[in-house]
Amino acid sequence: MxxxxxxxxxxxxxxxxxxxxxxxxxxxxxxxxxxxxxxxxxxxxxxxxxxxxxxxxxxxxxFQRKEDLIAEWGEQRRLQLRRGLDAEGIPHTQVKDIRVALSHCMSILAGVSLENPLQTKAVLTAWVRAGFPLHEQPYVAHMFGEFIEAGQRIGDISQDVDACLAGNLLRDVYLGTLYRWTQAPEGRADLEADLQSACATLLDGLLPRCPSTK
Missing domain, CATH: 1.10.10.60 (Homeodomain-like)
Incomplete structure (x- = not known):
């Protein structure tokens, strides 16, 4: 990207x-x-x-095949994400609040796609049709899993939560939101807001509930 x-x-x-x-x-x-x-x-x-x-x-x-350009596109997105996380000090510094950390991450992911939205929409469609989501390494899922593990270390997330599964669920949330954004009429969807909302909804099911004060 x-x-x-x-x-x-x-x-x-x-x-x-x-x-x-x-x-x-x-x-x-x-x-x-x-x-x-x-x-x-x-x-x-x-x-x-x-x-x-x-x-x-x-x-x-x-490039051995035209499809290799799509693979290169995906790699460029990963590099942009990595640079964005490094600039924010995530996840190399200690995570103090899992919601804040994941919110920053979703903002970076949205920014990667919104830097050139027309290109993202055009190439993402080809990326899906070529089957890349099925056979490439789920880098984003691994990254999300690391965040969940960090949340467990600081006590934000229960140790009973499967970090790998939660990482994959967050990847599903990210990709699903991204796909829907590509199909929405121009100006009718806010990618970052939708990513933040979807992430928060999933986190509500992962984070411990506060005891009732009643």
Missing amino acids: EDTPATTVAQPQGRRERNKLRVKNRIYEAAMDLFTQKGYDQTSVDEITEKADVARGTFFNH
Whole structure:
């Protein structure tokens, strides 16, 4: 996701590697622009190479299949999420309030999609059709599971809660909300507000209830 992402976290040192990275980024950016304008299925490799001003063989030096561009898109989203969490000090610092931590996380996830909403809607559809939600590692679920474990350590969440299951449920909430947002008419859905509401609803079932004062 989005606009002009870096393909790697660390910049290669050699001139040859820097040039390869620039070409790969140019191909990727051209593809994302075309997917957004025309749709994934309606965009050919030849159109991507023409827009990127590279030879067809150069494309296959960097991406074995057109579907690999979708995988790269997903990886860029993960990098953006990781950078956002690091900037907030989450989860590397001690979590003091699980609701606050997860609220920050949902804000970052919403921001990743809203940075370029048209691209997100176009490529997410292709990501689902290509089956990526089924066969790629559930990175977001693992991350949410870590948050739940942190909540258990500070006593916010019962030790009886299965952190792995809760992480997967939060991933389901995130992806379901994201899918519904892509289908909503323009301006009719607030992605961040919906993510926050869905997360809070699930947390209400995970967090211990305060004893009745009656």
